[in-house]
Amino acid sequence: MDLVALQSLLDNTSFLVLFLTMLIYWGGAAFPNLPILSSLGTIGMAIANLCMATLLGARWLEAGYFPLSNLYESLFFLAWGVTTMHLVAEWMSRSRWVGVITAPVAMGITAFAALTLPAEMQNSAPLVPALKSNWLMMHVSVMMISYSALMVGSLLAIAFLIVTKGQKVELRGSSVGNGSYRLRKNSEPETVPNVNAVAFQKPSFEGNTAVLTQPNLENLTTTSLSPQMLSLADTLDNISYRIIGLGFPLLTIGIIAGAVWANEAWGSYWSWDPKETWAMITWLVFAAYLHARITRGWQGRQPAIIAAAGFFVVWICYLGVNILGKGLHSYGWFF
Structure with a gap:
């Protein structure tokens, strides 16, 4: 072979599969009465995931080492990871809207790797001495x-901001509480159980008493969003928190493994290399996100803004630093 x-x-x-899958997800968003499009989108993502896993496996057999030594391999591994996390998020949310925003990103990554990189950067090459370590696979x-x-x-946090149009809504407790709704006055929470409402703004108060006398929440000022959009916003907020909660411990483990490997290769656990510095910045951004959600009880727009900023920080850490071609991590990339 x-x-x-x-x-x-x-x-x-x-x-090609991801490009068609992206169109299918967009078509499903434009024509929600065609549920078959959602199933086709999931199948497309699974096929693309399998193709990339097979590609990386073939690369491993050909080169004889774990395929993460250059930009081409790294991009396809990243795209495989994005499609895998997409499938996890879609399974958790049962929402076709997840693919509307994740499919274009996965497609863009594969397009850059397969169509933009020159042939010499796509070919496998012998590992440089610094990468000949079992830590390559681990870290x-x-x-x-x-x-x-x-x-x-x-x-998903960016999708939440788009769906809510930047409005400040109160959502069900996805990181604190047990699914009730939180009303705030002078930084003090009031719990109002209501299974019919999905999100609402602050109620009016008379003295120290919240005006909430009708079960249909007539005394509350509601948002201009439809119930469907509010339900979607709640789902996106919840799944975004869960997926970031999965990625953050992995980032922590990866940084620790990298420090151990750096000590073996360079004689120091931490050198303030640009890659190391931006990895720490990325860790701090998402630590702030989780702290805001778990400790401060933030939900909705505020933590979503932090997560949206984190998206660009991740890209700077992963790719932007290497474009400079400086530091201990610059081999095998652009320069």
């Missing part, structure tokens, strides 16, 4: 999977 030809076929197939793979999870979680 010609593994090189198989890789070339699989990378182009992955791009780099965990970091890449964490990037994938954090990207998908951040994309």
Whole structure:
């Protein structure tokens, strides 16, 4: 079997399948009365995921080392991770809207790797001495999977901001509480159980008493969003939190593994290399997000803004630093 030809076929197939899948998800959003489009989108994502997994496996057999040594391999591993996290998020949410925002990103990554990178950057090459270590699989793979999870979680937070049109709504407790709704006055929470409402703004108060006398919430000022959009916003907020909660421990493990490997390779656990510095910045951004949700009880727009900023921070850490071609992590990329 010609593994090189198989890789070339699989990378182009992955791009084509993801491009069609993106169109299917967008069509499902435009025509919600066609549920079959949602099923086709999920199937497309699964096929693309399998194609990229096979590509990476063929690359591993051909080169004899774990395929994470250059930008081409790294991009396809990232795209595989994004599609995997997409499938997890879609399974958790049962919402076709997840693919509307994740499919274009996965397609863009594969397009950049398969269609933009020159042939010499796509070919496998012998490992440089610094990468000849068992830590390559441990550190780099965990970091890449964490990037994938954090990207998908951040994309869902961006989708939440788009769906809510920047409005400040109160959602069901996805990180604190047991599903009741939170009303705030002077930073003090009031719990109002109501199974019919999905989200609402602050009620009016008379003295220290919240005006909430009707079970249909007639005395509350509601948002201009439809119940369907509010339900979707609640789902996106919840799943975004869960996926980021999965990616953050992986990022922590990856950074620790990288520090151990750095001590073996360079004689120091931490060198303030640009890659290390931005990995720490990424960790701090998502630590702030989780702290705001778990400790402060934030939900909705405020933590979503932090997560949206985290999306760009992840890209700077993963790709932007390497464009500079400086630091200990610059080998095998652009320069």
